Amino acid sequence: MTFFLHVETFTQWRQEARALLVRGVAPSEVHFSSGADQPSLFDAAAPEMPAKSNEVAPTVPSAFLEMAKHVACHRDANRWELLYRTLWRLTHGQRHLLEMSTDEDVFALNQMKKAVTRDVHKMKAFVRFRKVVASSDLQDTQTQPEALTNYIAWHRPDHRIVSLAAPFFARRFKAMNWTILTPDESVSWDQLELKYGPGVPVSEAPDADSLEDLWKTYYASIFNPARVKVAMMKREMPVRHWATLPETDLIPDLLQQASTRVSEMIAKNEGFAETAAHYMPTDGSLDSLRSAARHCRACDLHQCATQMVFGEGTPSARIVIVGEQPGDREDIEGRPFVGPAGQLLDEALQTLRIDRNEVYITNVVKHFKFTERGKQRLHKKPNSREIFACRPWLEAEIAAIRPDTILCLGATPASALFGRDFRVTQRRGEVIATDWCPRTIATWHPAAILRMPNPDRRAQKHQQFIADLALTLDQ
């Protein structure tokens, strides 16, 4: 005796299965069919079910119900029978059947569940909403534009999973009207409840959203051409979904350009592997440093500058004063701090009765960097690569002198000696121990004082400058 049952949904199957189970109908006696199946010849002749007994259906592990809910969405025609057989076995002496993952039935169910779960996951990922604003004839200002806005997506899942995935979208896009269309079923959310409907062909879906342009821009920009892995992409983003993903149009071009882009990047190395360390003499005395520095080619600044301007002063100096780089006058004369800024420094030294010959004056960068404007050569800030390349000279000078105090004039030497976070505006005049010297101090650059337009501010800065310079006298 065989029972023929027509089942469409998980709920229907559950009801039928419970009834069958209570009546003790064995799996071999049941044949389930679904909408897609051929109607059975024997449907009409289905025998009466055995009389209902008073027994209640036995309980089954919740894991089974969870699995059945998923498997019910699979397209496999045998799923209902497989589920019933498993249910029967679970309730007839094999309570732990689901733990036996290598059992034929359990294995098949797990495979189906996995396929459905993956499909639901892909739906959450690959649904692309397109914003559609209903055109309203009424130019009624009271009509809320959001109420007229709908976000519509067309998606083609492998299995009939819309009801499994829809609650997720309702939680996520709570305050949005949205509709997801698939070939077999559709679902809409009006911010209150989910409404399921029939399938819709792709031709009914909206065709574009103005935002897709921005999205494609993002997609193209976030791709790193130096790491192409097409197999991986296709594995995770199956090609059959590509049609509904606007960004996938870009893939052929991105791939085609990838290798050229990488070789261009590699060819465009900036900077130089070299630093002044390559030009260092074996003998670390100031004189041999000075003559070695004349041949330094560690950065490109030597090409335009007239000459290298090395530090100047006695090797026994207790104070080292560090500026940024030689200026126009310094470049011509070949000596540091001889221009207007140098004069201001000289005056300050005289005020404090410090003999210029007893200090050592130098710069972080030893060549003049400038841009030409007409006949003028305008000072240009050295960049960090130039500073980095030149730094070994400064290190060698300080190592040769071993001063008690270093005074940094302005931001460039201050950040070279204290680190980039250092702010002269906040920490000038502090005596700080550094890797370079136990007493390292930062103050204004004389040129900055000269450039101050406001006379009061200029006088104030000048005073601060002298005060900071005076700190170098404390030992």
Next chain:
Amino acid sequence: MDVRDKLAILADAAKYDASCASSGAKSTRAGSQIGSTEGMGICHSYTPDGRCISLLKILLTNYCIYDCQYCVNRVSSDTPRARFTVEEVVSLTMEFYKRNYVEGLFLSSGIIQNSDYTMEQLIAVAKTLRTDQHYGGYIHLKTIPNASQSLIEEAGKWADRLSVNIELPTEGDLYKLAPEKKKPQIVSAMHGIREKIDETKHEQASGFKPPSFAPAGQSTQMIVGATETPDLEVLKTASELYTGQKLRRVYYSAYSPIPHADARLPGQSPPLIREHRLYQADWLMRFYGFSANEIVAEKDHNLSLEIDPKLAWALANRHFFPVDVNRASQEELLRIPGIGVRNVQRIVSLRRHRPLRTADLRKLRVAWNRAKVFVLTADHNPGVADLDKLNLGKQVAPKSRQLMLFDAASSALTGEV
């Protein structure tokens, strides 16, 4: 410059950050209107580099006062610059999110003016999203080095995840390539976040309802291959961070050539397989009970590029095998090459009911070719002779290179090695 141009520049600048996960925040924030976080990551798209797009990953700006050699945004680089306004980032996030293009926002930034100012800008984006837009989706903020602790605490209120990039595996590497960054500072920033996370959890456990603080924890990224530092050091640093700072993830990013690169950097990328091996080793540390020292068996302190780290460990520790799948403890099962965490669980529940045979393992889809000499089943005993073979490595190693890469890609996702 319009938003599209800015997006092109600021997404391009963010593409070197490997972080992409959006999982970890288990529940959606109360009162959210748009957006949810439900504890599992969704990858919304994939680019031809095989990496997923789950987040709108951008920089607020790529101007930066720092000069880290490996970074395309360093002050001395010639790269084109742009800066988003807070409103632009908020609007892009909401619009992309509403179309289901992304799972959330990953926001980082070059440092402008100073650390605190930059951090405040990042916070403003997250706060606007949460309060004005009632956005409940995922937000990952990159904390700015040296930003003050009060700002980090504020950031953690609005973000799901915070991260501080360690950038390079050792102090020496930092000194060489990122002289302004100091490991103690980085680690203390992580520690600050960790303490606040612990404190929040502690309060929750005592029945209070503290404001949420980075519910998805913190992560970090390390660039690999820009210096000579071997894998062992990389893994030690990672392990230190997992145990010391309770990080959720350490991302390894194979150094890839950047435009406008400094010439001191290698001109070519290290093989991506190295990055992949590090992820495998990372999984072994987090889910299989291995320690960094055990995993790196090679004399030069690097992981083998030819075979996966678990197989390498097994070959170096043959005395440990064969492991009897019907008797061994879970910890022992986890050490068998070719058997992953999920299959270990399946084996344990299966064997409660009957002894396992080889056919069972094959049906579980364990990598039998790799596993066969290391396991004992009810009907299979590889014998010590097999284990002693000198050419065992060759026998069990994946056959061709092509196959290995494919194999590698799949285990990168599942983590099963």
